[in-house]
Amino acid sequence: MTGSVAVIGAGPGGLIAARWLLALGFDPTIFEQGPMLGGQWTGLPGLSGVWPTMHTNTSRVMTAFSDLQHESSLVYLPSHEVLDYLHRYADAFGLTSRIHLNTRVELVRQDGTGWLVSHSGTNERFDRVVVASGRFHAPALPPVTGLDTFAGPEAASSSYHYKEPDRYRDKRVLVAGCAISALEIAADLALLGAARVVVTQRRQRYVLPKFSAGVPSDHRIFTRYGTLASETLPPAEIDRQLKEIVIEAAGNPAQYGAPAPDASLFAAGVTLSQYYLPLVGEGRITVAPWMQSVDGSTVTFAGGHSEDFDGIIFGTGFDLNLPFLSAEIRAALDLDTKHLDSDRYTFHPDLPGLAIVGMWDQSGGYFVPLELQARWIAYTWGGAIPPPSEAGQRSRIAAYRSRRGLPQKTRMNLAALAFARAAGVEPNLENWPKLQRALLFGPLAPSCFRLEGPDALPDAPTQFAREAAAFGAITSNEMTERERTYWSSIKGSETCERRPQQPNMTVEG
Structure with missing residues (x-):
């Protein structure tokens, strides 16, 4: 050993x-x-x-x-x-x-x-x-004036402690935040019989559904091309391309009756949820500005509107x-x-x-x-x-x-x-001409990282081709017109100095 x-x-x-x-x-x-x-x-x-x-x-x-x-x-x-x-x-x-x-x-x-x-x-x-x-494991609860006075019968808690959806049936629930847990729990409550569901948020994010034209969204948005673009293109162009994918899949939240997000996807942020926006559009989820204060069971929002709730659930990160x-x-x-x-x-x-x-x-x-x-x-x-x-x-x-x-x-x-x-x-594109499109625009499936390098697997090419073609995402090596346009925008990086990737691997929003 x-x-x-x-x-x-x-x-x-x-x-x-x-x-x-x-x-x-x-x-x-x-x-x-x-x-x-x-x-x-x-x-x-x-x-x-x-x-x-x-x-x-x-x-x-x-x-x-x-x-x-x-x-x-x-x-x-x-x-x-x-x-x-x-x-x-x-x-x-x-x-x-x-x-x-x-x-x-x-x-x-x-x-x-x-x-x-x-x-x-x-x-x-x-x-x-x-x-x-x-x-x-450590929920981050934002400071809200009077939150410790909240007197609703279902109390105020974090999404981390959300275990019994039935307890909120026929109840008025405020869900705070705009991350995945907040939107998914809000949708859960609306579908499982809460009397009223209100989501309070500081800013409206773009919302990407789990499926886009039958293809899982993570097969489209988390790609190797997206990383290469982040290293070679101006941030504004990366923002535009990502927003194009999101808007094509889900539209603008304002189309569903939610507030309009910032024109920049990076500034607004993006969250994944399959049912949230349709439920907003049906009136089964109401969107409110951020909380200003709490007094007993009454919550007052920015702008002065007040409403009583039976419970508050915070989906505000960790x-x-x-x-x-x-x-x-x-x-x-x-x-x-x-x-x-x-x-x-x-x-x-x-x-x-x-x-x-x-x-x-x-x-x-x-x-x-x-x-x-x-x-x-x-x-x-x-x-x-x-x-x-x-x-x-x-x-x-x-x-x-x-x-x-x-x-x-x-x-x-x-x-x-x-x-x-x-x-x-990281597989070298030149080594895999028949998989180039999948390696650029297909899912970053785990099998693509067993193509070469330590612990490469002989069946990895077949496995990755099968996973890239799942759900009809990548069924041939022929790029679409958009993919060709995107790829040509960064292909010159082979002869240009690549911008170093941020060591913390982050993106604003």
């Missing part, structure tokens, strides 16, 4: 990290505070923000790892099927016996050249540590929460509720032997970039690829620090390609 590794968390991030560490010869031990593996997908109160009626907001192809397929033929899976998949994955790769359930890690600290992990009244020493405890890291580690990372200093959210040169998994805030599915990040970690520690230079790491961390305070949302394709490049598994 190459060395012992403590992996903190048995959700998707912890499992995929342990799988690839094991493949590189390491001896991983997985610590899980809950009674079962799965992280968010367990649906357990207090340990998960998944609610009983929730389905994935990413397609089946993009909610999988590269070496295990789903058994279901559904396009968007119910949460229990994702949990089943994670159990199958752990069994398939010998991880289940390595998981210590009901074991809360209380402290991680450096110990000479190794690490001490404190849990259950004991200390264990490991050569390395992977922090994969999850990004979405804070970073890593309470088990020692003060020295927290200081090195300059950790706060939104930021941690690290090279591409993974390594810090002052913390050798520590890696962080899944701690960036993202739009789009996490499974594909999580696997790529895990491979990068395992390949780096296992010697399959050269480690990042200290100078390069410090330069990227400095660039990240320069953006603190700016929007930190990351598009899935930017994260995936950044990790794929770091791991040495």
Whole structure:
């Protein structure tokens, strides 16, 4: 064995990290505070923000790892099927016996050249540590004057604690926020019999449905072309192209009776939801400006309108929460509720032997970039690829620090390609002429990152062609007129200097 590794968390991030560490010869031990593996997908109160009626907001192809397929033929899976998949994955790769359930890690600290992990009244020493405890466990509730006085019978709570939709039947519910959880819960409530559903938001986002012309939206919007465009085209042109895709799929929210968003998609932001806008158009969801104050059961909105509610649900994001890291580690990372200093959210040169998994805030599915990040970690520690230079790491961390305070949302394709490049598994377009269109404009399916580089698979080309053609998205190598126009706009980058990708992989909005 190459060395012992403590992996903190048995959700998707912890499992995929342990799988690839094991493949590189390491001896991983997985610590899980809950009674079962799965992280968010367990649906357990207090340990998960998944609610009983929730389905994935990413397609089946993009909610999988590269070496295990789903058994279901559904396009968007119910949460229990994702949990089943994670159990199958752990069994398939010998991880289940390595998981210590009901074991809360209380402290991680450096110990000479190794690490001490404190849990259950004991200390264990490991050569390395992977922090994969999850990004979405500490709800961020915005300050609202008088919120602590709210007297509605269903109280005010976070979307993280939304577990019983039936309790809101025939009730007046205010949903705060415009992220996926807020819009999906608002739609859930409207469809399951709430008397009135109002969504309060600071700004109107564009809303992308799960399907566009029968194709999952994540197959169209999170593409390799989108990453290349971000590196070569002016931001205004990237904004225009993304907005073109979104408007074609769903129209402008104002067409449904919602407020008009900013003309810039980057300024407005975009959220995924299949039913939200149609329900707004039917009057089953009402959109209101942001809350100004709360007094008892009465909420007053900006502009002066007031209304009584039985319950408030906040879908307003999450804070970073890593309470088990020692003060020295927290200081090195300059950790706060939104930021941690690290090279591409993974390594810090002052913390050798520590890696962080899944701690960036993202739009789009996490499974594909999580696997790529895990491979990068395992390949780096296992010697399959050269480690990042200290100078390069410090330069990227400095660039990240320069953006603190700016929007930190990351598009899935930017994260995936950044990790794929770091791991040495980004496929070269010239090597795959028959797959070029799929590699540019098709889904960033996990199989496309097994085409070449370490751990390439002989059947990856066939698998990727099949996944790219699923749902009729990419059925030939002949580009559409729009794709040819888009590709020609950046093809000159082969002879021009490419703009370096932002080290924090973010996009405003």
